[in-house]
Amino acid sequence: MPPISRSRLLLLPAFLTCALLGLAGTPDSASALQDGRIEGQVLDAGTGSPIAAVTVRIRGLNRTQVSGPDGRFAFESVPARSYRVLAELIGYAPQEEQIIVEADQTATVSFALTSSPIQLPGVVVTGTGRERGAADLYRPTSVISGAELDRALAGSVPQTLERVPGFASQYNGPGASSPSIRGMSGDRVLMLEDGQRTGDLYQTASDHGVMVEPLTARRMEVVRGPAGLLYGSNALGGVVNVIRDDIPRLRMDRLSTTLSTQLESVSDGVTGGLLLEGPAGPLSLRGEFTSRHMNDANTPEGRLESSGMQVNNASLGSSVIQDWGFVGAAYRFYDSEYGVPGEFAGELIPGAHPGGVDIEATRHLGRFRASYQRPFLGFFQSVELDANLTRYIHDEIEAFIEGAAIPGAQFRQTSGEVNLLADHDHTGHDHPTGILRAEGAIGLSVQGRDLWSGGTNPGTRSGTDWGAAIFGYEEFEWTRFRLQLGARYDYRRVTPGDFSDLDIRTQQRRILKPVSERTFHSLSGSIAGLWSLSGEWTGGVSVARSFRNPSIEEMFSEGPHVADFSFDIGTPDLDPEVGIGLDLFVRGERPGLSTEFAAYLNWIDDYIFYLQTGETVRVIREGARPRVTPVYEAQGTDALFLGAEGRIQWEAFTGLILDATASYTRAERRTDADPLPQIPPFSINTELRYERAGYFGGVTIDHAAAQTRVPGPVQIEDIVEDPELPTDAYTLLHLAGGRSFDAGPFRHNVTLQVRNLTNTVWRNHLSRIKDIAPQPGRNVQLTYRLRF
DSSP states (O other): OOOOOHHHHHHHHHHHHHHHHHHHHSOOTTGGGGEEEEEEEEEETTTOOBOOSOEEEEETTTEEEEOOTTSEEEEEEEESSEEEEEEEOTTBOOEEEEEEOOTTOEEEEEEEEOBOSSOOOSEEOTTTSSOEEGGGOSSOEEEEEHHHHHHHOOSSHHHHTTTSTTEEEEESSSSSEEEEETTBOGGGEEEEETTEEOOSSTTTOTTOOOOOOSTTOSEEEEEESOOHHHHOTTOSSEEEEEEOOSSOOSOOSSOEEEEEEEEETTTTEEEEEEEEEEEETTEEEEEEEEEEEEOOEEETTEEESSOOEEEEEEEEEEEEEETTEEEEEEEEEEEEEEEEOOEETTEEOTTOOTTOEEEEEEEEEEEEEEEEOSOBTTTBSEEEEEEEEEEEEEEEEEEEETTEEEEEEEEEEEEEEEEEEEEEOGGGSOOOTTSOEEEEEEEEEEEEEEEEEESSOOSBOOEEEEEEEEEEEEEEEETTEEEEEEEEEEEEEEEESOOSOEEEEOSSOEEEEOOOOEEEEEEEEEEEEEEEOSSSEEEEEEEEEEEEOOOHHHHHBEEEEGGGTEEEEOOTTOOOEEEEEEEEEEEEEETTEEEEEEEEEEEEEEEEEEEEEEEEEEEOOTTSOOEEEEEEEEEEEEEEEEEEEEEEEEEEETTEEEEEEEEEEEEEETTTOOBOSSOOOOEEEEEEEEEETTEEEEEEEEEEOOBOOOOOOEEETTEEEOSSOOBOOEEEEEEEEEEEEEETTEEEEEEEEEESTTOOOOOOTTOTTTTTOOOOOOEEEEEEEEEO
16 A cells, blocks of 8 residues: 555545535435424523523534523424434533424424533533433543633643543643643543644653643543544543634624633733634634743742743634535644753753753644535435644754754654544434434544654654544444444554664664564454443443554654653564553432542553663753763553542532542553553542532642652663652642623623642652652632623
């Protein structure tokens, strides 16, 4: 199979779009006679009063309306069949009703929403293939939105998600923050924006951040555990999806404006944003602009130099929304300048560049989406095409000589993907009660990245990684049981830009490794089941076989990456990772209580990680004094990950909520039980919050145990080194309060927080700077949103 060229990748969306528009232009001759309509009203269950601004959604059709001042809503031209209709609004428990739409008839549905200070997810779209209710998910999943998102909002997406069960943030400065789920990081955690890959380099090194702005996110979804069926088999750890709907799915009848700002004391940070959504003739438009400025962070022991950040972010998207579906496109620009610390209080971080490194990163993203939401070919209910193309530019500035920047590493990456998903749904047909019903989807995916590396020494070679996949799943439902079977076949080709041998001289030895092109074939699969224990409790189990091929960097690295404090050596003949994952979970949801607990085991063959070998390299750069840098070598080992996590939200008394999250991961080599590096310790986060209509106040205790399970010493000749040091336990205290109120047409939301109230010294075990520098100190943070 020849390499897939970018030109072919760009032609594929055009071809598939023509097919979709053909479907839209040649509907079933009886389609006009098969349409009906839905109308209804949303009321407050306690007072009986109409509720405005409620989001009402037809699951399976991706159609949404917002209730008016009288609580009423209506959907026109709805294909005749049965549907689940969902109503959700912050401050109320979501409610779902089943209705049947008949041709040329109006189906009526009414909702009586119950006030709830516990925020519950209405629908989830990540890793599901379609919109699902929280009780219908086959994987442990967390959703953060609305008031909870405002309380969690931080300078980066990983920091925003730190309270999610099983999630940890690797902090090397606000800009150099990357995700970890269940002890796995890199591209085992897939970062998505509106369901597609971000196209940056967060997964390749600890100094590379996630180039996604959290301020304007509508919600964030985190799927924990193997979730590669839809997104690629490498997602062994999980998926993070930042949802903002750059391409509008909802046709709005007026302009909606949101102004947001966030101030924080720990870095004298100032962030502002503008979001506009509304109609423009036949188009639905969405546009945003944000700017974030943060100075060097303050720690309890002093200022962390070279940790500031400046980010500008903008996007514009439009769509044409019709009864048959929609078609749209969007462009996003993200420009970031951030620092990676090199020393603290006069002490050089091992392997770091004196004075730190300045990173300049720019991301250009163009995306296209088209959805046909009518039955076709006598079997399928809908089909959606999603495509994007990303250009990412990354420079690491190590020094300035006579005013000229000296880049130690430069990266230019062009990446793209095209996904086509068609689904069928049993609700489109009449079935007697109690019989086996089936629904599912099939899909095609093409993905690729073309990486160029340059500079004084980029640490890795250039290369391309292109592939294609076909996947599908089928779900069966019988009374209280649901079963999902899924399979995916991937083909990948990884080609280095230079086929000469890797030739590295450390201060202890010379290393030679032959280089060649690699191809990988993979069959992944999963089986998952749900059992409705009662109307309020659901139990689940899933087993998944996952596959991950080695990346360009893991195979072809051969030099210092000083912003990452390391000299990296790849291994061109690494075997792919093959994992078997088992998840057991139970979730419950009733008035005043929401909970989910999960236990998991991942059995991974040839797990790839960078091991500090104990060797060193003397790095000499123009404009900087020589330094000794530790060597990290990509290796594969059979590994075992096991752990447990959970969250409980309990309204103990009216308005008084206990919200607790706990996570534990144990990871080791199966050959000798030696712990794997960069595994977060046991942590528990407990919040006691009082919340009533219009305001809240709370106190949070955040505790992490000591992490003493670290890899054993390594020896090269007569040198013995500890590749990773233990970290002490810590306990942090946080306070928060907020107020929401209406003044005329304006909606005001104010959130005030004090994090690390006691200015405690603490160290994040996943941080590469932890041996020298602590994490940020006391931070007073104010978030304000104005909507009209």
